[in-house]
Every structure is written in structure tokens, then in C-alpha cells.
Amino acid sequence: MIKKLFYTTTALALATTIGLTAMAQNKDTKLAITDLGSGIYMIEGAGGNVGLSVGDDGAFLIDDQFAHMSEKILAAVAERSDQPLAYVINTHYHGDHTGGNEQMADSGARIVAHDNVRKRLLESDEQPSDAALPIITFSEEVTFHWNDHEVFVSHPLNAHTDGDAVVMFKTANIIHLGDTFFSGRWPYIDLDGGGTVAGYIANLEYYAGQIDADTKVIPGHGPLSNRQDIEEMIAILKDSQQRVLALKQAGKTEAEIIAAKPLADYESYDWRFINSEKMIKTFLKDASL
Numbered sequence: 001m002i003k004k005l006f007y008t009t010t011a012l013a014l015a016t017t018i019g020l021t022a023m024a025q026n027k028d029t030k031l032a033i034t035d036l037g038s039g040i041y042m043i044e045g046a047g048g049n050v051g052l053s054v055g056d057d058g059a060f061l062i063d064d065q066f067a068h069m070s071e072k073i074l075a076a077v078a079e080r081s082d083q084p085l086a087y088v089i090n091t092h093y094h095g096d097h098t099g100g101n102e103q104m105a106d107s108g109a110r111i112v113a114h115d116n117v118r119k120r121l122l123e124s125d126e127q128p129s130d131a132a133l134p135i136i137t138f139s140e141e142v143t144f145h146w147n148d149h150e151v152f153v154s155h156p157l158n159a160h161t162d163g164d165a166v167v168m169f170k171t172a173n174i175i176h177l178g179d180t181f182f183s184g185r186w187p188y189i190d191l192d193g194g195g196t197v198a199g200y201i202a203n204l205e206y207y208a209g210q211i212d213a214d215t216k217v218i219p220g221h222g223p224l225s226n227r228q229d230i231e232e233m234i235a236i237l238k239d240s241q242q243r244v245l246a247l248k249q250a251g252k253t254e255a256e257i258i259a260a261k262p263l264a265d266y267e268s269y270d271w272r273f274i275n276s277e278k279m280i281k282t283f284l285k286d287a288s289l
């Protein structure tokens with residue numbers, strides 16, 4: 001079994017890792033599968049949301065959660081596809097999205113990702129096996145003509161990490177944003193993994209402009225969403241960043257800014273891994289980089 005690939009050890013990342021480890025240990029997690037039409041499904045389980053396309057050309061996954069979920073994910077694929085699993089696209093390098101790579105590769109899938117996903121997996125302390133590494137990588141974009149879909153995979157900006165991939169099923173009007181979108185909750189922006197706050201916001205603005213009100217949006221974490229949910233997140237991030245940077249410009253220290261609770265009215269966006277204090281630290285750290 002592949003060891004779980006986790007984040008580098010900043011306080012923020014460490015806290016996130018601990019949370020994800022706790023989640024990873026819950027082996028009883030069941031999958032919740034939503035049929036989005038056009039042979040495309042959203043699969044929720046332990047870790048990032050998975051996208052699945054089935055059809056005559058073969059099954060195609062977007063992300064594969066933690067290693068211990070692989071059996072369930074492969075069973076869900078087999079139930080819906082009489083063709084084998086052909087490809088897995090990793091939306092980025094984090095272990096809650098790539099942990100199943102080895103098992104997926106063992107069952108015949110080719111792993112596809114941005115160049116920096118392979119690079120960061122190779123550089124990680126938890127040396128992944130060759131099978132767990134993407135064997136097809138791209139720098140900007142790649143299109144799959146697969147299962148009667150035009151599947152457009154692109155990396156416009158460093159947002160959540162420097163290897164994010166966004167997957168768009170153009171005619172089906174479905175998009176998987178990976179962790180460039182956490183729906184209804186604060187995002188984790190992996191600054192040590194090449195992410196930036198400005199890139200995160202600009203990336204969401206770009207994709208909000210590429211889709212319409214009917215587009216089905218699969219976020220990296222959170223429920224199935226739509227363009228309005230993305231627009232809401234853009235507004236909240238811009239406003240929050242402005243509030244925090246205004247306090248910094250007024251000469252406040254990090255501790256003073258946290259104590260002033262400038263994001264108190266957004267506390268409904270707090271969740272297990274990222275609360276407003278961590279968000280404040282992310283804004284300040286990003287500004288000092």
C-alpha cells in the first residue's frame with residue numbers, strides 16, 4: 001500500500017494533516033454517489049470529491065481519495081462501467097486526492113496530472129512507488145476526447161498549489177475544480193505547495209467566467225455546487241483579505257489581528273481543518289512572501 005502523501009510541516013499544514021489523518025482512519029466511510037447525467041458521477045467519501053465518467057471508451061476518474069477508499073471506489077466504477085478504468089486525473093498532489101493512485105494504476109489506469117504533481121510527489125518525504133506517480137503530465141492544458149465528451153483539463157494559475165488541474169466536460173456542462181474550490185467553507189491555500197491567495201481568487205474568477213448558471217460544479221470538498229456558490233466565495237475571500245491586510249497596514253501584529261476577530265461574521269465558513277484564525281494566518285503569510 002502506498003503511504004499517505006501529506007503536506008509539508010507548517011503549522012497550518014500540520015493541523016490540516018492531523019485532521020486528514022483522523023479522517024483517513026475512518027475505514028467505514030461509505031461513498032455517496034450522485035448521478036450528474038451524461039455518464040458522469042460525483043463520488044463523496046473520505047478525502048477530496050471524485051469525478052467519474054463512464055462510457056464506451058472506458059472509465060475515467062478525477063482524483064482517488066485515500067488509499068483505503070480504493071476498493072470502494074473501484075467497486076463503484078465496476079458497478080457503473082462494463083469497461084475497465086482507463087485514466088485517473090489528479091487535480092493536485094495532496095494525499096486526500098492521490099492516495100489511491102497505486103491501486104488505480106495496479107488495476108490498469110494511467111495516472112495523468114500537471115508536471116508539478118509528479119515533481120512534488122517525487123520530492124515528498126513519503127517516497128511513493130513508481131505506480132503511484134502520474135505517467136502522463138502536462139504544463140498548461142490537455143484535452144481528452146473520451147466517452148463522447150471533450151474533457152478539457154487546464155492549469156491556468158497557481159491557486160491551491162502550483163500543480164492544480166481543473167477538468168471541464170464542455171458539452172455536459174460539468175466542471176471539477178479540485179481544491180481550487182472548497183464550497184461553503186474556507187479554502188486551504190497551500191502556500192508551501194506553490195499556491196497563492198491572489199491566484200486562488202483569480203482562478204475562481206476565471207472559471208466563474210467560463211461557466212453558466214446551469215453548470216454543475218464539483219468542488220474539491222463540499223457539496224455539489226453552482227456558479228453562484230463560486231461567486232459568493234470570491235466575494236468573501238476578497239472582503240476577508242482586505243479586512244486582514246487593512247489591520248496589518250495599520251501596524252497590528254498577527255496576534256492582535258487574530259484577537260480583533262475581523263472575520264467573525266463569516267464564522268459559518270469555519271470547518272474542521274480551516275477556521276478564520278487559520279485563514280487570517282494564510283492572508284498574512286501570503287502577503288509576506
Ligand SMILES: [Zn+2]
Pocket residue numbers: 092094097160179
Ligand atoms: Zn488539496
